[in-house]
Amino acid sequence: MGTISARVPDDLEAELEVYLEEENLDRSTAVRKLLIEGLEEWRMERALDKLEAGEITFSRAAELADLSVWELARLAEDRNVTWVDGDRLEDDLDAL
Numbered sequence: 001m002g003t004i005s006a007r008v009p010d011d012l013e014a015e016l017e018v019y020l021e022e023e024n025l026d027r028s029t030a031v032r033k034l035l036i037e038g039l040e041e042w043r044m045e046r047a048l049d050k051l052e053a054g055e056i057t058f059s060r061a062a063e064l065a066d067l068s069v070w071e072l073a074r075l076a077e078d079r080n081v082t083w084v085d086g087d088r089l090e091d092d093l094d095a096l
Contacts, residue, residue: 004035040066044075051076051083058083 008016020030047065050056056064061083062072076083 047072048076048079048081052081 016027016030019025019034020027023030025033044065044067047056047061047067050064051058051061058072059069062069065072065075067075075081
């Protein structure tokens with residue numbers, strides 16, 4: 001397992017301390033948990049952005065987001081992401 005070290009502003013460190021106390025976590029576990037959650041969100045946003053821009057198929061977006069196609073469909077609906085158009089429909093269906 002690798003080690004990451006980072007300097008953070010005082011206000012962010014103070015907020016982290018509140019989080020540690022409320023979640024009853026040690027610093028390493030809390031930072032690891034927050035990093036995992038942040039990267040999961042980033043993967044989903046990246047996949048949705050690429051999908052909406054027509055850069056990738058729906059199936060590929062699900063892979064990038066590390067979600068099932070059904071989970072991605074719900075997420076796209078929740079975030080009002082349009083992904084079906086005539087040009088990409090056949091590619092998406094073939095990929096499924």
